[in-house]
Amino acid sequence: MDNGISEESAGGTGAQQPDGPWCPPTDVEHRLYQAGETGDWATFFATLAGTDLFVPARRDMVDADPGRVNLSPFRDPEMDGLCQAVYTRGLLPEPVAGQVHERTELGWLARIWPTSLRWLAVNPGTPVETFVPADPKAWRKHARKAGPEAQLKTVWTGHLHDELAHGMACGALLLVNNGHPWNHLGWQGQGYSEEQASLRQWWDITGRDQLLDTLRGLLNGEYSPSDWEFALRVRQALIEEYGSLPDAETWRDAAERVLLARTAELVDSTGRPPGFDLHADIEATRELIGRILRYEARFRADGILDDNAVVRSILAWDFGRASAMARWGLGARYCEVDETRNALLAAGSAGRHIYRDWAEFAAGYILGRCLHFDDEKFGSWYTEMAAVHRLLTTDTDSPWLTVPWHHPGGYGRGERESR
Incomplete structure (x- = not known):
């Protein structure tokens, strides 16, 4: 039957059996394997009903x-x-x-299952391959009882500690919030x-060129408004110059002086008045x-x-989204x-260039998300991040606890150890 499905995806001959003990990639496959070995079909179907399932299809169709799943x-x-x-x-x-x-998902399969199909082949061609007789009525019962999966998902057979894992972990706040594995490559x-x-809904991306252009912009820190980073860099300069944290007015006054000086230089070099409202820019910055x-006060609480x-910087908001964008693309x-891998390595390198640890990176990412979406409402755009942050700083499987921030000798071109 010419259905366009590759041999690797179609049946029992697609994957080679391992020479040694099989390592399940995630907790889902581990539970399926254990249930199949012991004949615990209640656990098998409960696991299957509570996770995402993927059906192969011809791309042209x-x-x-x-949007139609056939x-x-x-x-x-x-x-x-x-x-x-x-x-x-x-x-x-x-x-x-x-x-x-x-x-x-299993519930959807139960609703549309045609009578001509005799078997559901779960993970064919793998060590957890299981052919189960078609029983849509029973599947519907299992689907109604299915519980949620763990929010933090790790691919145990994937990258866990190296530079690529670091680039993947830069997108952990977003991916874990969405319930996706933090260290998958994307498919x-x-x-x-x-x-x-x-991608079309959130980014207006409908093709390769748009995806790659967006990815380059994120990796270059071009998607966060420059005034956010300007304000934070003024404060960072004050900290480095005086060795202490400036109060609010000192920070505001310093930012104003920089804006005035830059505008004066522009007028001197062009001989023309600035093409923007300087006073409005100063007030907006203040x-x-x-x-x-106010966000930082809430962050501390x-x-x-x-x-x-x-x-320290807002650019983690771009680098974290670049990490996710590489997988979405x-x-x-x-x-x-290969393009996804290179982008992930670049995201990790960019993050290490500016930040000193996961804590700094996380705070920068969350502030960027809040300034963009939350408007000081402290609604779901913030509370979701606060909850995922707690998970990533406490769960023993979190990449922020298992992936080292620095990778000596492994810096990318142009990268240096953060100050």
């Missing part, structure tokens, strides 16, 4: 009818009747030309169509400083900042695996 039956020589493959996130085959995977995200729809100080700490097939 999905492109012709975006089944792609196949025949296995050892099974009687047609089968449908589904994969859990940790065992999705690597991307191949012409094939994609669409995200779904295990929301599925092909959903990744494309998300107001911005107040907003930053919620444990995002230590008592005497301040936000691969999931949407707007970039290649």
Whole structure:
């Protein structure tokens, strides 16, 4: 049957069995494997019902009818009747030309399951391969009882401690908040169509060139308003010059002096009045400083900042989104695996160039998100980050506790150890 599904995704011959003990990629595969070995089918289906499932599909067919998830039956020589493959996130085959995977769940499969299909092939071609007889009625019951997965997800067989893991961990606040593994390369995200729809909705990205342009801009710190970074750099300069944290008025006055001096230099060099309202810029900067100080006070109350700490830079907001964007782009097939890897390494290098540890990076990212979305309402744009921050600073599997900030001898071109 020519359904466009590659051999690696279609049946039991696609993946080689390991020479030694098998290491499950995530907790989901571990529980499926244990349940299958012991015949604990209640746990098997409870696990399956509570996680994302991915069905293989021909890319040209999905492109012709975006958002529609179609089944792609196949025949296995050892099974009687047609089968449908589904994969859990940790065992999705690597991307191949012409094939994609669409995200779904057991409850949806139960609702649309055709009577012609005899078997559900769970992770075919892998050590946790399981062919289960079609029983949509039972699947619906399991789906109704399914509980939520853990929010912090780690791919145990992925990068855990190296430079690539560092670049991945730069996107952890966003990815963990969305319930996605922090250290996946990208094709295990929301599925092909959903990744494309998300990029279109949030970023107006519909193709490769737009994706790569956006990724370059984020890695260069061009997406956060320059006045945010300007204000923080003025304060950082005061700290370095005087060895202490300036009060609010000292900070505001210093920022005003810099703006006045820059404008005077511009007028001298051009011989023309500035093409902007200097007084409005000064007032906006003074107001911005107040907003930053109020957010920092809340950050200290919620444990995002230590008592005497301040936000060093806002650029983590761009670098963290670049880390996620590199994965989203691969999931949407707007970039290649090597491009994703290079972008992740660049995101980690950029973060290490400015920040001294995960705590500083996190505070910069959260402040950027709040200045962009929250408008001092301290609503979900903030509370979600505060909750994920607590998770990432306390869970023993968190990359912020397992991935070292510095990688001696491994700095990228142009990178140096942070001051």
